[in-house]
Amino acid sequence: MGPQHPSMHGVLRLIVTLDGEDVIDCEPILGYLHRGMEKIAENRTIIQYLPYVTRWDYLATMFTEAITVNAPEFLENIQIPQRASYIRVIMLELSRIASHLLWLGPFMADLGMRMMHNYFRIGGVAADLPYGWIDKCLDFCDYFLRGVIEYQQLITQNPIFLERVEGVGFISGEEAVNWGLSGPMLRASGIQWDLRKVDLYESYNQFDWKVQWQKEGDSLARYLVRIGEMRESIKIIQQAVEKIPGGPYENLEVRRFKKAKNSEWNDFEYRFLGKKPSPNFELSKQELYARVEAPKGELGIYLVGDDSLFPWRWKIRPPGFINLQILPQLVKKMKLADIMTILGSIDIIMGEVDR
Amino acid sequence: MQGRLSSWLVKHGLIHRSLGFDYLGIETLQIKPEDWHSIAVILYVYGYNYLRSQCAYDVAPGGLLASVYHFTRIEYGINQPEEEKQKMQGRLSSWLVKHGLIHRSLGFDYLGVETLQIKPEDWHSIAVILYVYGYNYLRSQCAYDVAPGGLLASVYHLTRIEYGINQPEEVCIKIFVSRKNPRIPSIFWVWKSADFQEQESYDMLGISYDSHPRLRRILMPENWIGWPLRKDYIAPNFYEIQDAH
Numbered sequence: 001m002g003p004q005h006p007s008m009h010g011v012l013r014l015i016v017t018l019d020g021e022d023v024i025d026c027e028p029i030l031g032y033l034h035r036g037m038e039k040i041a042e043n044r045t046i047i048q049y050l051p052y053v054t055r056w057d058y059l060a061t062m063f064t065e066a067i068t069v070n071a072p073e074f075l076e077n078i079q080i081p082q083r084a085s086y087i088r089v090i091m092l093e094l095s096r097i098a099s100h101l102l103w104l105g106p107f108m109a110d111l112g113m114r115m116m117h118n119y120f121r122i123g124g125v126a127a128d129l130p131y132g133w134i135d136k137c138l139d140f141c142d143y144f145l146r147g148v149i150e151y152q153q154l155i156t157q158n159p160i161f162l163e164r165v166e167g168v169g170f171i172s173g174e175e176a177v178n179w180g181l182s183g184p185m186l187r188a189s190g191i192q193w194d195l196r197k198v199d200l201y202e203s204y205n206q207f208d209w210k211v212q213w214q215k216e217g218d219s220l221a222r223y224l225v226r227i228g229e230m231r232e233s234i235k236i237i238q239q240a241v242e243k244i245p246g247g248p249y250e251n252l253e254v255r256r257f258k259k260a261k262n263s264e265w266n267d268f269e270y271r272f273l274g275k276k277p278s279p280n281f282e283l284s285k286q287e288l289y290a291r292v293e294a295p296k297g298e299l300g301i302y303l304v305g306d307d308s309l310f311p312w313r314w315k316i317r318p319p320g321f322i323n324l325q326i327l328p329q330l331v332k333k334m335k336l337a338d339i340m341t342i343l344g345s346i347d348i349i350m351g352e353v354d355r
Numbered sequence: 356m357q358g359r360l361s362s363w364l365v366k367h368g369l370i371h372r373s374l375g376f377d378y379l380g381i382e383t384l385q386i387k388p389e390d391w392h393s394i395a396v397i398l399y400v401y402g403y404n405y406l407r408s409q410c411a412y413d414v415a416p417g418g419l420l421a422s423v424y425h426f427t428r429i430e431y432g433i434n435q436p437e438e439e440k441q442k443m444q445g446r447l448s449s450w451l452v453k454h455g456l457i458h459r460s461l462g463f464d465y466l467g468v469e470t471l472q473i474k475p476e477d478w479h480s481i482a483v484i485l486y487v488y489g490y491n492y493l494r495s496q497c498a499y500d501v502a503p504g505g506l507l508a509s510v511y512h513l514t515r516i517e518y519g520i521n522q523p524e525e526v527c528i529k530i531f532v533s534r535k536n537p538r539i540p541s542i543f544w545v546w547k548s549a550d551f552q553e554q555e556s557y558d559m560l561g562i563s564y565d566s567h568p569r570l571r572r573i574l575m576p577e578n579w580i581g582w583p584l585r586k587d588y589i590a591p592n593f594y595e596i597q598d599a600h
Contacts, residue, residue: 177492177516178548180548180549192518288468289494289527300494322548322552324551
């Protein structure tokens, strides 16, 4: 099955061995969209690199920006104002909804949009929310909830859909952990592992929401997990929009001089650069692994800093790449038509698989 | 009436059959021949360090033959002196020292994740041991170039997935190899999520992983020459300034 096919999964080539209608083996060939993102990162400052990151997962662009900005923030111990953190959470959850909807689109019907935001900055966000945005956001939430209920009635009770999807592509919890899956694929197999609850980053612990999971481990379970996540995202957005504090939206005093590392905010010793982070943002010689819960799974960055403007190693851990490993195992003994169902339920984006 | 070791093995999903207890109350288990070498390592790690006796007998005329192993654990009554010396040693590091497994502790990374360095020869056994210890999720495997003209490093981030925990245990393992002959044993057979990731490290940096089922270029075209992510890599036919050390 060649690199281009009409169902918009991106450029993925599958070499499928068939016996009549049954699939014996399947080998995915990647690399058609490889752009050398990691090598490029070694020669760009973080600000220069931000426009690149939206091209990894172009449906949920906020997550790629969030992780690109979070990794250096952890490295340099930068605190973000509360308001910025809430704004980020709202944006992330909206982006998660967009990604799941777009997954639902080629999976079922036709809708979707693609936006390159370039919105997050180190220390906060680039611009504050415009006047009236919050009311529009709340209206969208109500409209969307009704839409989700409508989709559920159309789809989940539909016997044709159920027959195509139930029992297809089963994976057990133990195997899912061993293969390194993450995100809805892991949660659909009974493992309640959600980085937003486990890692507690970005003020997610101030909202009241539950981890969505299912026990069955087939494509239907994955579908239900994603629909459930969309509803939980709406809940989070409604709570965040209600509780959002005032205050600054960006931490302007982002870079301190190395000597005064232990000083407090308003101390006499506190020194700062009183301007927005320009290309002079330096990474110290430490390394760390930062991660977020993207809609596709665990998106991680392993950053080795170098005491200079450019990172020494910027390794992207893409959820789609690791979730795709299990495809050959899932399609064994399935029919040819099920391959697309399984591929769709794994929810991969070639932009981040190949980078 | 399941014995203690039997319940522990069941909890870790190791196939065996419990044969009850013998006349002096010793727990007896039956293991399949195929599983024996891995379960033997696991029992050793569990703590049975003394093979007291090994014998064999004929079960029935025309029937099976049995090979019998009696294990026990010999322990010392005093604390080992290593534990007192290095106070800043991470928890996993102290556990490995206690069991005599050679490694070097590289301290902690910036978020407090313990980092250990392991030699390539020891890696496959220590990988099994870590799996048994509880690290069941290989989060990310990557590789990088330590210094121009220096070593190559292969990095593994492991964590334990469990229900209902905050701040899960994690560890970062690094293996350093020379540029001339970079070979590391593959741990695909322990954690399957290393499949594509080791292929990518091979593709980008040239570290070959022994006993990986299909090690080949995954992102670059099959006939590409050179290891792109090395610092001394020069992109061919690219006539602008390149930063190769």
